[in-house]
């Protein structure tokens with residue numbers, strides 16, 4: 001008899017790109033609404049070009065939101081870069097079916113250029129910087145001066161840059177990046193997010209003066225029901 005594989009679900013799973021699979025679905029429409037709201041939050045003096053997606057805890061839909069937003073921003077004609085800055089549980093390479101030989105961690109540890117390492121997704125206007133090999137010290141790397149250089153290069157070469165991050169309460173990575181970018185979105189998932197963790201997330205983001213643009217409410221209960229998203233400050 002074969003032993004059942006009871007290993008915990010592999011963490012590097014692709015998320016579903018509803019915005020590609022069904023452009024006219026209500027969920028895709030919700031992502032476009034979020035895009036519009038972000039575009040309206042952007043002003044001449046306070047342009048939102050770089051954005052962090054995080055949440056208080058695990059599995060709340062950060063990577064799903066980041067990937068689908070990247071698709072709808074690219075659909076609007078902007079040249080978009082999605083960066084897998086979750087160096088601990090990366091999923092972006094899987095989601096876009098790309099190799100993850102080189103990526104953000106490669107850039108952080110070598111003097112290469114973003115445009116050399118970023119890969120074309122196959123979707124018009126959408127480029128992907130995968131996580132790269134797992135480093136032992138993600139927080140130190142993200143907090144480094146080199147990360148600032150990478151961010152500047154990304155700003156110079158793309159219209160919109162989205163960072164998929166780990167949960168803000170567990171590790172400091174999202175807090176570090178939120179302090180460097182123009183705006184931060186916090187994903188909240190029905191029946192998953194905890195009120196105390198959310199409060200803590202809010203405090204942690206406030207502590208670094210993050211520009212929290214709003215909350216994405218990821219309200220689906222199961223995979224069959226593709227869910228309902230809304231956006232509000």
Ligand SMILES: Nc1ncnc2c1ncn2[C@@H]1O[C@H](COP(=O)(O)OP(=O)(O)OP(=O)(O)O)[C@@H](O)[C@H]1O
Nearest residue numbers: 015016058059060061062063064220222223226227
């Ligand atoms: N609204 C939804 N409806 C159904 N399934 C969803 C929904 N949002 C996310 N999921 C599923 O839940 C799982 C976790 O989502 P996702 O990877 O986007 O979360 P995450 O916050 O990035 O997780 P992690 O903390 O591990 O990085 C994935 O399998 C994803 O497909």
Ligand SMILES: [Mg+2]
Nearest residue numbers: 062063086091
């Ligand atoms: Mg994720």
